[in-house]
Amino acid sequence: MTTLTSAITRNESSLQVLTVLGKISQKNSLLDASKKLNIQDDVFSKWGGFSMETFQKTISPGCIKEMLAENSAEEANHVNIRLKKIVRSNLSHTIIKYTFFDRSAFGPGLVASTDFGICYLGFEAVSSDPTSSKIFLDMTERFKEAACFENEETKQHLQVIDYLKFEQAQQHLDMNVHVLGSEFQIEVWKSLLLIPKGSLSTYGKISSTIGKPRAFRAVGSAIGRNPVSYFIPCHRVINSSGEIGNYMWGSNVKKAMIGFDKLFN
């Protein structure tokens, strides 16, 4: 099987993987869920080249604890991100281009950018009218003073979508990210970039690293407003209890990202 073939099946099987992950609980294992949904249990190997059992184990409490304990600061991420703030007062002169993508390792989604870099990324399966989707409304609400229009040809978008398909082993990606947010939010988002791929942190730990150990709840709110999911890895922050916790695009997507981070490549 060629790399290309497996990449196609990966991105096509992601929807089924996400469906199964949305159905699991402490009572319901991946195997139970896949049987109930009448989904083949080999979708996980098609998706990431690892078995359902391996994935199940990776998101089990024991492995989650291990990922929380890892505190290596070397070689943090495969993606080297340069973060720049969007100045709100300049927004009326800002042009934002957006592209819907129908396939990736984490399902369909929306990516947007300014001329400097990516300003928005999220994952949602949109229906026939994309402009009424939660993801589109969230993006346009954030940038309502800017000029937003659809564009399929942006080099930055293609680069991001390519990466999210994981069609080949990614060594390194240099990426510019342009974020709109308060000082506090941007400080929180920057600290997320320090969480190594394959390990996890907690809301409490993040609040301590920014010097406000009691602001964990505010940190949760700030993380929830992360405009560029996956690349600003808010999926790597979970509850101190070991629960996966909530996620803007669904906790099934969060689980998929956590397991994929750990197992893929």
Add this chain to the structure above:
DNA sequence: ACCAACGCCGTAA
């Protein structure tokens, strides 16, 4: 400017 309500929380019981 002020206040109330709300969150991807943590922890104590």
Add this chain to the structure above:
DNA sequence: TTACGGCGTTGGT
């Protein structure tokens, strides 16, 4: 499992 504290953000006066 439930209740409450603490903190930045937002939306309504």
